[in-house]
Amino acid sequence: MKTVIIGGGISGLAAAYYLSRHQPSNQVVLLESSSRLGGIIRTEQQEGFCLEAGPDAFVRQKKKAAELCRELGLGSELIANRIANQVSYSWLDGKLHPLPRVLNPPIDLDQLVASPLLSPSGRLRASREPEIPPGGGVDESVASFMGRRFGPEVVQRVFEPLVAGVFGGSASEISLPAAFPHLLDFEQQHGCLSLPGTESASPSGTKAEESSFQSLRNGMGQLPAKLAQVLQEVVQLHLGSSVRSIGRDGGRFRIELESGASLQTDSAVLATSAPVAASLLEGDLKPISDLLGQIEYAPSILVCLGYRQEVVDRPGSGWIAPPDSGKALLACTWAHRKFDHRCPTGHSLLRAYLAGRSASSLLEADDRPIVRIVRQELREIQGVTAHPVVQRVYRLPRALPLYKIGHLDLVSRIKQSLRQTPGLFCIGNYLDGVGIPACLRHAQSVAAQGDPHRPSHSSKSP
Ligand SMILES: Cc1cc2nc3c(=O)[nH]c(=O)nc-3n(C[C@H](O)[C@H](O)[C@H](O)COP(=O)(O)OP(=O)(O)OC[C@H]3O[C@@H](n4cnc5c(N)ncnc54)[C@H](O)[C@@H]3O)c2cc1C
Known part of the structure; x- marks a missing residue:
């Protein structure tokens, strides 16, 4: 055959x-x-920097990718993300605030309610989550589901940037059961998403002290x-x-x-x-x-910037910003903090991410204006003034399907x-x-x- x-x-x-x-x-x-x-998976090595044009990791808990790597003889090439840098941030009101862990239930309500991302009334509303009865398990948007459970502020300040970062779409259009079926299952099973006295899992569902992601020593292109x-x-x-x-x-x-x-x-x-x-x-x-x-698909643009010095001033692996922040950037990964082997010691590698409207409007632009916007926003958001020695722009007109x-x-x-x-x-x-x-x-x-x-x-x- x-x-x-x-x-x-x-x-x-x-x-x-x-x-x-x-x-x-x-x-x-x-x-x-x-x-x-390789399609969307593409790694380029430039002046000691390992540049990823698409994915930079796979979720450790979903074992299929690591299993295939081992089968192919790449087991010794597998690397885990740095646990000390698992925290990420969200940009709000001119500051980076630690992002509460909300993608894998049970959600730590104390951590969410203590977040500086929320106003006093937003905290009060979020704290009532365990009392909210479960929905009917219907197809509804992430915004509708999370708004019902935690209130509109948690949607706007926590879920909008996360959904935009993972799916390139808006929380009001992305289907909760299609994109995050485990959240719906948990609600149906337990009646709510936050169980008292539990600590939230890391973004991939592993315990906070375990690594969440894996990659390959010389990049995903391996x-x-x-x-x-x-x-x-x-x-x-x-x-x-x-x-x-x-x-x-x-x-x-x-x-x-x-x-x-x-x-x-x-x-x-x-x-x-x-x-x-x-x-x-x-x-x-x-x-x-x-x-x-x-x-339908959402476009994205990834800009990799390599520096001959450390340009990040805190532990963590990067940040996200709400789509209505007024910035073109939706997220930035501190690649050298997330994994080893991404650049020479003492150097740093940032991966800035544009999706949705800002990516659509810049898809046809030359590299130069795109890099200019990215550098200006990195200066405003995280104070990076250094000059990158490597700069590479990757355009993906059809990056991710919208669920x-x-x-x-x-x-x-x-x-x-x-x-x-x-x-x-x-x-x-x-x-x-x-x-x-x-x-x-x-x-x-x-x-x-x-x-x-x-x-x-x-x-x-x-
Ligand atoms: C920016 C970004 C970051 C991501 N990060 C992660 C991550 O960290 N972890 C993770 O697990 N996933 C991540 N993903 C998702 C993951 O990378 C993709 O879902 C996956 O790589 C898609 O692979 P694919 O083979 O299905 O499609 P593609 O990679 O799109 O492959 C399709 C192939 O078909 C070829 N083709 C197109 N038309 C024709 C034709 N007419 N004839 C012959 N060939 C054709 C194309 O050239 C291409 O090679 C990310 C995706 C994006 C866009």
Whole structure:
């Protein structure tokens, strides 16, 4: 049997890897439009600085990514984030304030209520959370869910910046059950999110004294690079091969390339973003295309700035700012504080993040004005006046899918349509979770069921 995978990001590479293990007799071809593999994952080394253009870590508690690294022989390359620097900050009223831990219940209500981010009335309202009855488990926005539980101020000052930072969208449009299903589960199970006398877990759900994130010594790019190395023995990898269309041809699929070449295959795995996947499907595959086309994406811009001196004046790994702060920047990671091996000793590496409106308006701009805005805001927010010796701008017009209200229903309709189209699969960060571990789990579940002659190939949520 022959399978063609379209897209050589982590989803496509992982699908090729798991297919080669689960079905070694399967002939696998991977087509990637660009000249490199890895998609959003991209690491560049410049003057001793390890620059990440996309993800810089994976959540430690979701074990799939570390498991794959070990399987590939990268176990000794895994590094954990520095525990002493797990605190992060939120920028409000001209100051950086420690950010309470709110993403993994039970939430420490004492810590939240003591936060200088909240006004006296905001604290009073938040402190009533344990008395608020649970909702009906319906699809509602993060703002509606958290507003109901903790009050509007916690939404505006804590959740808006977090949601913008993680999903690039607004808390009023992002679906709580799609983006943070564990919060809904906890509410349904315990009746509230803050249990008296409990300490909040770290952002990834680990205990405060455990590291939350893992990465690779030489950056996240090591993972796709290693996958490519392993796969070149068993899979046909074609770079610079942009697919133009996919249609059905009898019981098989016909894949047309921009180059004019075409391929016939028993099975096709679409591992691109949803809008690209939508644009490729033709003929009787159009209904699936219409569903995929409904998933929207947010752009982002990442700016890496490397300095030959320490430019951070406190422990921690960075900060976020509310989208209505009047600043273009939404967040900044102190990369050299988060992980070792990110730059020479005594140097520092900042990763500034723009998303949503500020990113859209600057996507077409040259590097120079973008860097100027970022440096000016870093000066205002954290007092950085030093001159960077390395500056690199990465633009991602379709960075992250927006898990808007109705997303779960849309995904279930996409999966239903795919079940009715044996041999056609869609994988990627728009279905079962945006993080790398979710992409890996989804790719593996599709690879395990990737025989088009099997009747069902529904994928399981992570
Ligand atoms: C700024 C940012 C930071 C992130 N940080 C983290 C993090 O810290 N931790 C984490 O776990 N996750 C993070 N994520 C999410 C994670 O990086 C992505 O969800 C994941 O890398 C997506 O991989 P993918 O393979 O599904 O898609 P992509 O990486 O988008 O790959 C799709 C591939 O398809 C190719 N392609 C497109 N069109 C065609 C065509 N017509 N023919 C052939 N090939 C085509 C593209 O060139 C690309 O290589 C982050 C994402 C962003 C944007």
